[in-house]
Amino acid sequence: MDQRPDGISVERRPRANPAILGAGAGLLWGAFCYSVLWEGTPFSVDRPFVESVLGTLLLLPARLVLWTVHAAELFAGRTFQLADSTWIFGVASCVAGLGLGLLTVLAVRGAAVLIRR
Numbered sequence: 001m002d003q004r005p006d007g008i009s010v011e012r013r014p015r016a017n018p019a020i021l022g023a024g025a026g027l028l029w030g031a032f033c034y035s036v037l038w039e040g041t042p043f044s045v046d047r048p049f050v051e052s053v054l055g056t057l058l059l060l061p062a063r064l065v066l067w068t069v070h071a072a073e074l075f076a077g078r079t080f081q082l083a084d085s086t087w088i089f090g091v092a093s094c095v096a097g098l099g100l101g102l103l104t105v106l107a108v109r110g111a112a113v114l115i116r117r
Contacts, residue, residue: 026101033062
């Protein structure tokens with residue numbers, strides 16, 4: 001709280017926490033990636049776009065999930081039957097996006113600290 005010259009205390013406006021904003025943006029990014037790849041909305045993409053550099057960057061949370069599932073299948077020596085439960089990919093894409101959003105905020109804050117020195 002701050003004190004004005006006339007003695008009235010004034011509270012400062014709350015500031016948005018960058019980590020929460022990054023996490024929320026990442027969560028929405030992951031949900032968007034799931035929506036595009038598994039639901040085909042708001043637009044549909046083809047395999048060459050998904051595997052391109054631009055497609056990989058735009059759909060990175062979902063691609064991380066796909067790479068992780070593929071690695072787990074290789075490790076297990078068999079394929080997983082996940083065709084009927086795509087909601088798992090949605091949750092995992094949201095978590096991956098959330099993590100990427102947090103990592104981005106931490107990287108930017110760390111770079112800002114290093115630049116200030």
